[in-house]
Amino acid sequence: MSRTLRTTTVPALEAVPGLVHGFEQRLGPPGWEDRDETRRRMAQALAGAGRLQLLKQVHGCRVHAAPWDGRPEADAAVADEAGLILGIETADCQPILLVDPVRRRVAAAHAGWRGTVAGVAREAVGALLARGSRPADVMAALGPSIGSCCYEVGEELRGVFGPDGAAFFRPGPRGKPHLDVRAANVRQLEQAGLAPDHIHHVADCTMCRADLYHSYRREGKGAGRMVNFVGFAK
Numbered sequence: 001m002s003r004t005l006r007t008t009t010v011p012a013l014e015a016v017p018g019l020v021h022g023f024e025q026r027l028g029p030p031g032w033e034d035r036d037e038t039r040r041r042m043a044q045a046l047a048g049a050g051r052l053q054l055l056k057q058v059h060g061c062r063v064h065a066a067p068w069d070g071r072p073e074a075d076a077a078v079a080d081e082a083g084l085i086l087g088i089e090t091a092d093c094q095p096i097l098l099v100d101p102v103r104r105r106v107a108a109a110h111a112g113w114r115g116t117v118a119g120v121a122r123e124a125v126g127a128l129l130a131r132g133s134r135p136a137d138v139m140a141a142l143g144p145s146i147g148s149c150c151y152e153v154g155e156e157l158r159g160v161f162g163p164d165g166a167a168f169f170r171p172g173p174r175g176k177p178h179l180d181v182r183a184a185n186v187r188q189l190e191q192a193g194l195a196p197d198h199i200h201h202v203a204d205c206t207m208c209r210a211d212l213y214h215s216y217r218r219e220g221k222g223a224g225r226m227v228n229f230v231g232f233a234k
């Protein structure tokens, strides 16, 4: 089977000169998976723009600064230079791409519920601000993730999110709550100073859209991963 890459983007980031970004859409049939091949293929596709930097994601909130070799343990990254393309792998978790088009700097984060509670989106914005970015300049794009339509969670997560998180839970049809991880991260970005109209979405639900995305919930442990990326081309 011949495979070319397929990604979706947001118009606001497309409009930033020199920026490359995308949210990968699955190429193979549901369950098809070769993560190393996906990484290789994506790195190859982006080689003209720069070097794809991938992490070993561990559901934490550490931000790693590019460039690096190998896959360091972290769930967010920041890059100051052109030619460094940050990659975040997901299959239901929320990928978040951040761009400062003024200072030409990017960050990216991987936020499942654990990373969300740990504040990984806030930390990623913080890494930009620590390098001199202004919150009002920062743009965000949140890619496909498991939607509150499908994301049934245990009742105990309410306690983990605390009273401030009550707004992110809605009643599910089977008596268990559903979590809106996208909304929780939007609030974090807004609290970090991003303007609401600088926060963009590809709001597809990865579990509903079996035709387009890998989903850990749907496919289980063997699920593939999508590579989501952002960076300024060299």
Ligand SMILES: [Zn+2]
Pocket (backbone or CB within 6 Å): 146, 147, 148, 149, 150, 151, 205, 206, 207, 208, 209
């Ligand atoms: Zn859904």
